[in-house]
Amino acid sequence: MSMKSWNLTEAPFPSLNSPRSELPNVMKNFLCDFRFLLLLAAAAFIYIQIRLFATQSQYADRLADAIESENQCTSQLRSLIDQISLQQGQIETMKEQKEQLEQECGQLKALVQELERKDVERLINKEQAAVAAVVIMACNRADYLERTIKSILKYQSSVATKFPLFVSQDGSHPGVKDKALSYDQLTYMQHLDYKPVQTERPGELIAYYKIARHYKWALDGLFYKHKFNRVIILEDDMEIAPDFFDYFEAAADLLDKDKSIMAVSSWNDNGQKQFVYDPEVLYRSDFFPGLGWMLSRSTWDELSPKWPKAYWDDWLRLQENHKGRQFLRPEVCRTYNFGEHGSSLGQFYKQYLEPIKLNDIPVDWKSMDLSYLMEDKYIKHFAEIMKKAKHVHGADLVLKARNIDGDVCIPYNNQPDFERIANEFGIFEEWKDGIPRTAYKGVVVFRHQNRQRIFLVGPVASHTCLLQGCFLGSSFWSYTPPFVPFFQNYP
Secondary structure (H helix, E strand, O other): OOOOOOOOOOOOOOOOOOOHHHHHHHHHHHHHHHHHHHHHHHHHHHHHHHHHHHHHHHHHHHHHHHHHHHHHHHHHHHHHHHHHHHHHHHHHHHHHHHHHHHHHHHHHHHHHHHHHHHHHHHHHHHHHHOOOEEEEEEOOOHHHHHHHHHHHHHHHHHHOOOOOEEEEEEOOOHHHHHHHHOOOOEEEEEEOOOOOOOOOOOOOOOHHHHHHHHHHHHHHHHHHHOOOOEEEEEEOOEEEOOOHHHHHHHHHHHHHHOOOEEEEEOOOOOOEHHHOOOOOOEEEEOOOOOOOEEEEHHHHHHHHHHOOOOOHHHHHOOHHHHOOOEEEEEOOEOEEEOOOOOOOOOOOHHHHHOOEOEOOOOOOHHHOOOHHHOHHHHHHHHHHHHHOOEEOOOOOHHHHHHOOOOOEEEEOOOHHHHHHHHHHHOOOOOEEOOEEOOOEOOEEEEEEOOOEEEEEEOHHHHHOOEEOOOOOOOOOHHHOOOOOOOEOOOO
């Protein structure tokens, strides 16, 4: 189909001067042209719509892709936000932990400063007036430790500068540590030893090896780090008498002056109620009593380098270690051992420890003259108190002693003979390195029927020449012909 150009100069309608016959033809041509134009316009419209639809489809696809991408971005953003929130939460938690740690560090720092201040104060007081440090040796018995601390503080508060108190714990039992740190009146020490224990004999308890290590560590610290001149050693199952500190203060001067005194003890192995009477009486002994004892730095200088791996108390009872030196002990105990359960598994507890008499009578030790306990005077003093004793031997010794008004001397020939007599009266039968418990120059003394003294006199006395005038010429010695009177140089 050919298209006719539309010329505006050419009139679309017939002029008025055109003949009437031409008018219908013109109208027909016009209508045809108009339809053609409409068809053309419709085609253009349809084309445009198709293009528009195609474009819209493309845009819709792109939009869907964009929306999907946006959703992915949104999801990733949310995940990122969640991670950031989680990290922020962790950061806040870490900040709180940091603040808590800083607070705890501050508290620990304050505690350390307070402990250092207390140590400085104690050291200052020690330099000024300390008689002896008092150390409680503890391990894993928090209830026992509390009872011991309360007993000590009951009498120590008024003399705290003279007797600064320490608790030395072996190991890391939390209850013991917490209990010790709950008291401001003492200084806490902790011995942590992870070195394996090798026992020397099969079946031995390693506890005795650990105890020996702990004692050495604690005493080294008190003598060499804290510079104390004397130390009183207690265990975590002891109560003390009201005059405990006055007694040790009075004895400290003797310990310094008389080098034949190795240590001062508050304990009497035969201190059961039925065997004691006078709380003012003190004795010298060749047997180390332990259970609440004081020694000096000069003695520790000697003992520390050769301290044993185990059984330190029996080690001190060997002649090669005490070297003939002696120990001071009271007639009436100034300590009471309530520890039925411990490393010794309750050995001797019911028979010998539970019935111990703890002194409850005030003694004015400051006004007493204790010079009679010096080595050069005591041998004469002991001879004097034995001179009045009446001599008994043979069988039924307890019955014979009851029928005598006054003190009694009974000889024994050897350890089995001593054990027989000791068993009759009920006192300790045990010996260590040839020495009976509580013995002085082979003589064991205890009370019987309240005031009466019983002297069990052994063969070792024949080598000391102690008692002439006391028994010379008496039938007492005819009981044991080889038994020579001792103290004979001191009429």
